[in-house]
Amino acid sequence: xxFQDESHLLWGDICGYVWGKTSERIEVxxxxxxxxxxxxxxxxxxxxxxxxxAYDKGNSESTKAFLQYLxxxxxxxxxxxxxxxxxxxxxxxxxxxxxEVNHGLTESDWKVTCIRFAPNDPTQNPIxxxxxxxxxxxxxxxxxCKTFSGVRPQFNTIRKE
Numbered sequence: 001x002x003f004q005d006e007s008h009l010l011w012g013d014i015c016g017y018v019w020g021k022t023s024e025r026i027e028v029x030x031x032x033x034x035x036x037x038x039x040x041x042x043x044x045x046x047x048x049x050x051x052x053x054a055y056d057k058g059n060s061e062s063t064k065a066f067l068q069y070l071x072x073x074x075x076x077x078x079x080x081x082x083x084x085x086x087x088x089x090x091x092x093x094x095x096x097x098x099x100e101v102n103h104g105l106t107e108s109d110w111k112v113t114c115i116r117f118a119p120n121d122p123t124q125n126p127i128x129x130x131x132x133x134x135x136x137x138x139x140x141x142x143x144x145c146k147t148f149s150g151v152r153p154q155f156n157t158i159r160k161e
Contacts, residue, residue, distance in 0.1 A: 001044070001045040001046065001079075001080040001082065002042040002043060002044055002045065002051075002070065002079065002080065002081050002082065003042065003043045003045065003082050003083075003125050003126050003127050004040070004041065004042040004066075004081050004082065004083040004125075004127060005040075005041060005083065005084060005122075005125055005127045005128060005131070006038055006039065006040050006041070006058045006086070007038070007039045007041065007131040007134070007135075008036060008037075008038050008039075008058065009036060009037045009038075009039065009135075010035070010036045037054055038054070038055050038056065038057050038058045038062065039052055039053070039054055039055070039131075040052070040053050040055060040058075040062065040063070040066040041053075041127050041130060041131070042066075042070060042081070042127065043126050043127050043130065050127070050130055051069075051070060051073065053065075053066055053069055058086065058088060059088050060088045060091040060092075060093035060094055061093070062088075063086075063088050063089060063091075063094055064093060064094060064097045067079075067081070067094075067097065067112060071101070071111065071112065078109070078110065078111055078112070078113070079111065079112045079113070080113045080114075080115060081112065081113065081114045081115065082114075082115045082116075082117065082125075083114065083115075083116065083117065083125075084116065084117050084119075084122075084125070085116050085117070085119055089114065089116070094114075098110075098112055098114065
């Protein structure tokens with residue numbers, strides 16, 4: 001059983017804090033940052049091991065690839081994926097993939113089962129804590145992260161064991 005979610009790391013995310021006098025308005029320029037990395041992550045409820053893979057974006061194609069990756073990591077196990085209601089989790093491509101993977105099996109024997117959380121409640125998902133820990137780690141070490149290519153390897157080192 002896995003708890004799954006995506007995290008979108010944007011260049012500029014590491015500068016997330018602003019200090020100033022409470023009596024003065026602080027203006028923060030917002031830029032359209034084009035450097036980004038999407039991570040898919042899942043926490044194994046049984047072992048507490050965290051699996052993270054980088055993809056170009058959060059979409060049906062990446063979601064299917066992540067499901068295939070986890071299936072490859074656990075080829076003899078059935079997988080229950082608990083995740084949010086992102087549109088690409090509910091897409092026709094994912095429905096088709098699940099139908100193909102589970103073809104001919106009764107529901108109790110499905111190789112991959114996907115279960116949605118209640119809407120708008122990220123507190124239900126333990127992977128959210130891991131994403132927060134990873135981003136906090138990067139923010140605290142922002143002085144070592146001068147470029148986006150320097151940030152990405154730091155984010156990849158975060159694992160929950």
